[in-house]
Amino acid sequence: MLVTSPFLYWTIHGLGDADSNAWKTFTDLYPGDALNPLLPTVVTWIGHSWFEDTTSKFTNFTPSEAGAYVGPVLLAIVAVFAVTRWRRPAARVLVPVILVCYVLSLGTQLHVGGDDTGVWMPWSLLHPLPVLDHVISTRFWAFALLAIAIVVALWLAEPSPRRGVKWAIVAVGVLLLIPNLSSDFWDARPTDPAFFRTDAYKRHLSKGETVLALPYGQSGSSMLWQARTGMYFKMVEGYVSPEFPPGYRADPFFGRLFSKEAAGEDVEGMRDFLARRQVDAVIVDVKHAGGWPFVLGGLGLKPVKTGGVLVYRVG
Secondary structure, three states: OOOOHHHHHHHHHHHHOOOHHHHHHHHOOOOOOOOOOOOOOOOEOOOHHHHHHHHOOHHHHOHHHOOOOOOHHHHHHHHHHHHHOOOOHHHHHHHHHHHHHHHHHOOOEEEEOOEEEEEEOOHHHHOOOOOHHHOOHHHHHHHHHHHHHHHHHHHHHOOOOOHHHHHHHHHHHHHOOOEOOOOHHHOOOOOOOHHHHOHHHHHOOOOOOEEEEEOOHHHOOHHHHHHHOOOOOEEOOOOOOOOOOHHHHOOOOOHHHHOOOOOHHHHHHHHHHHHHOOOOEEEEEHHHOOOHHHHHHOOOOOEEEEOOEEEEEOO
């Protein structure tokens, strides 16, 4: 807590900048599903295709948030531990933690198989509160996973003449958790051009200059690029939260920067944005340039192609 306190302070300090109702609307997009702990999603290797019609709808069709899968084997171990070891203090702590996290992870209304049943859930009472209105409920399950791991470890550690059988059962449970490495879900790689991995950027940028990197914000890898250079330049973007600074949310061109179909109609908007933000240079990822070279060319800017990027000096 002491070591991470500066990070936690600034995280919580920044929660009040955006409208609370907007945050509640955003976090409501990813409710946990009652079947998620039992059914594998596309990110899991074994069994994902059997339930794909159902699991694809979990957390509003967002597999990255549907991370509650444990599988029937490990869940059965938890159930056996709860029933047979209830008198132990560990069971009386761990089992309620799992159940409470499960209930909270389901969000404000019960979802089963991706369908909203309309049934009220306890998270409805907590979600409107400060700080908690910024919480995505399905992530409570991360704490349940820790408790489940401890339960399995305690179950294995108990002296038993069937120790080998118990280890074999757990091995099967772990096997069911192996990720589906053939899925595109695991294949993403940040664009990391040589322009930033070498000193090439120093030949085109002066220290402290303001840069617009495209693709914009979370659509690209601009934060990695800036980190590669030791924060050599400033940027008019970034992504550490779904909440953007108020001045950018109100900017008339902000939404267009995320567009994958930039066109001639964006030329004047881009001109005004570059002036408004006092941008010194625009850097475009060659592999994901889209229509931005056309827009920047419409401003009369000439690119220098080097190290996997296009560099435009704004002047």
